[in-house]
Amino acid sequence: MQSDTAPAHTAPAPGARTSGAPGPTVPTWDPGQYLRHADHRARPFLDLLARIPEPPGRPARIADLGCGPGNVTALLADRWPEARISGFDLSREMLERATAEHAGPTAGGGSLDFHPADLAHWIPEEPYDLIVSNAALQWVPGHPGSFAAWIGWLRPGGTFAFQVPGNFAAPSHALLAELCESPRWRSRLGGHGARSVHQLDPAAYLDRLTGLGCTADVWETTYHQLLHGPDPVLDWVKGTALRPVLTALGDDRPAVEAFLDTYRELLREAYPSGPRGTVFPFRRIFAVARRDA
């Protein structure tokens, strides 16, 4: 089911509106802040990787969609050192970090490279053995609508595998959404702080992937993460869920501080710190879909 035409990968400028106003603003990302919790964030990717079967091609051709700072992309090269691996992302900041730290030849004669792309419009330009995405598709409206095209570009026996957070009803996100919608912040954020949720339930992903003729394995896991340091949940979301708010408030430091002060108090109540740290439960949804050989 490969398409004959392959549109070029395109990406709007960081901080730009994705379409005509009013519309969502593309958040700016901070790789340093994001990587402060790199161990907890990489764990689900390792759990996903453990379920991915061997790719049909040798060397394998692999795409990592929403590769971020490239540290989990590099884990693909650890497993398949001969593979040609490309990471795609919308964020200039993330791509710069990924390229600086991970691009180049790999130990087994393969390669890692990174490219700008908006996953909302990304179509492969060549067949892949594995298309993978970790903690990125929840930012992409309508992403299940792209599954048919992505799976269609897999070689027979190839795999499409992804992980998305499933914790949007958790206090961390519910309190953030409430705060964004409060009278004080609603007009200030102009609708660009509150983030929409683009994630299906596991059963819906399973239905979608098997409906496309794949052999699919879908599951969910809640990680009971023990975080350390002061206000660690706030520190975590500063790297992810808060990006749209921080982008919308921009250089207005008093507004940023006022927003964070209120949100910090709400999080302290929802996630009290204990003698051994702060427990931050985090549900995640996984899918591994194999195209029949």
Ligand SMILES: C[S@@+](CC[C@H](N)C(=O)[O-])C[C@H]1O[C@@H](n2cnc3c(N)ncnc32)[C@H](O)[C@@H]1O
């Ligand atoms: C939470 S980070 C995950 C990064 C990496 N996959 C990891 O597991 O560490 C989400 C990434 O998705 C990217 N992203 C969000 N929307 C995107 C889009 N429409 N197209 C491409 N990348 C996007 C962001 O720029 C960010 O780097």
